[in-house]
Amino acid sequence: MSKTAFITGATSGFGLACARRLAAAKWNLVLTGRRASRLAEIQDELSVHTQVLTLTLDVCDSDAIKAQVEALPTPFSRVDLLLNNAGLALGTEPAQACDLSDWKTMIDTNIGGLVAVTHALLPRLIEQGKGSSIINLGSIAGHWPYPGGNVYCGTKAFVEQFSYALRCDLSGTGVRVTNLAPGLSESEFTLVRTGGNQDAYNNLYQGADPIQPEDVADTVYWLATLPAHLNVNQLELMPVSQAWSPFSIHREH
Template sequence: MTSTLFITGATSGFGEACARRFAEAGWSLVITGRREARLQALADELSALTDVHPLVLDVRDRHAMERAIDGLPEKFATLRGLINNAGLALGADPAPRCDLNDWDVMVDTNIKGLLYSTRLLLPRLIAHGRGAGIVNLGSVAGNWPYPGSHVYGATKAFVRQFSLSLRNDLVGTGVRVTDLEPGLCESEFSLVRFGGDQAKYDATYSGAEPIQPEDIAETIHWILNQPAHININSLELMPVSQTWAGFAIDRSRS
């Protein structure tokens, strides 16, 4: 049976790196993204290595997702893997200064978009059965709060709990579920978070030797290629330069 992988958010960062890594390994790909030119360029490039089906869509649009998935060609009908990568953080200001529109976008993308792709693709993963797997992109922000993480961290805490609960519902199907929880990673993700502010982006990673998208792609390739009887429930990873901050204490009244 051909190994087919569905990747959301494949036009940059982790998603693009995963598409390249799995194409090199010979997996057939369904790749999604909102930016048509980038998506098509990636599909054209990787088509020299494997079968690629690009879908220009936004995971927040449930009806578009339904139409696109219902219309998948027969050769992509059964999936061995799903990487729920599409997600974002917007802003890093304290909650009282945040834009509610940013909060809506994070909830709609990081939670609802992940739910749509998961539910709509579950029948295709179950049809593959033993050895199939879902990797949900969580974050250390779902485990460890930090200033400015508020809604972003809360969406990733949802991803963790949903992933663990989903495993219960899939017992007996052979489909595995992993919540992958990266720490400091260098990608376009942070440029989006800072509204395109290159100086903030550069300062975030300066001297830190952060995780790279290719590191995440290699980790996901390892997860989805574990023996069929092994499930990696959750996996948290950070660069060696990163660790947990101490508790904050307000001493303004002293």
């Protein structure tokens, strides 16, 4: 029987790359996103490989999530993998210059959306039992702060700790939980963060050979297909070009 993956934020970036990787391996796919037309295009593309169900869904709408999950038809009702990928970063300004609405949007999506989807799918994952997985897309920002990260860093720190706490609560169920934390990655995510500023996007990645969505997809597939008795609690990925810098020191003149 084919396995089934439920992927949030599947219309671009990491989510789309993971959908393609799992489709190539003949996993059934439940793909969610807010752009119905884009989901339809992806369904057409991937249906030649596997069975695909698309749900036009805002992860911030917990009632809609619950209703859609309860109505999942066969064969999508048996979920082996939940990939919590939907998330965003808004703005690069210091905290004192940020727009409060951007902060609230990040909290609602990166935290509220992730916990709502997880809560809705936990019964199905537990029923599936040994070998099922929750993979949460965190970030190195959840562990390593940087200027302008403020609330985004805070939301990804939540994802890390929530993942660890889930591991505690799910002990004995067979359900695995991983916090996958990429570093510098090239995707549409950065264009959203910079308000569509293509120059800022190009400058960030120039000469850096950053992580690509396909790299994350290969990693997700590896995690999801490990022997059922193994759990990777935390996996941090960086491109070789990225490393740590000395602590910042402000000097009075």
